[in-house]
Amino acid sequence: MALSNRPLSPHLQIYRPQLTSVLSITHRATGVALTLGLLLLVYWLLALAAGPESYSSARELLASWIGKVVLFGFSFALFYHLCNGIRHLFWDAGWGFDLSSTYASGWAVVAVSAALTALTWIVALS
């Protein structure tokens, strides 16, 4: 069994961060963060189901400055995970695997998720 010939994952302490590796771990980190963010969605829906009083206190909490900061973070995490997820689906279909396409799609994910986050908050706060 030639197990020693299997590829090794990079040794993180000595491996220079690159766009590809940073976007990859950010995809996982935003996925975990968004899973925790589901608690906020559950809270919002339960508050709505419990009636007008609990809904208005939930709304007050989410509209406070700390609520807005948290929601801003989740909105960027969602758009990032969404855009990079589409990038993953193209890879799964066998497209865009060469180095130059990987970098181009990576920068596109950064730009589009930042633009969608900005657009969302411009519309929400106007």
Add this chain to the structure above:
Amino acid sequence: MKKFRTPLKQVRGLGSAQDGTHHWWLQRVTAAALVPLSLWFVASIVSMSDADYVSVVTWLRSPLVTVLLLCFIWALFHHAQLGVQVVLEDYVHSEWIKIASIVAMKFASVVLGLASAVAVLKVSLGG
């Protein structure tokens, strides 16, 4: 003893985990569903950013919105628990803690997902 089967035998068909590509495939299917659903949800929330209780309830009571919200909740929780399962499998090295944390996480996602769905149905169908 010499092994006569090649390693390929272990990954063919259902693979060594006897699960094949089921997990991988469902992660992709729920991801594809979540692309339009999450864009729709964010757009709806943003357009209701200064809406009061009554207008949010009116919005949710539309049958189309109720069905789309239930689809969104189902796909969200399914996708999230598939993803967190992989993270736990990668980073938790003690076998017992790994299995216990995966089972606890799956139970929690079922409870929270059903609670969300019941909340939507209560608003949608309640008097």
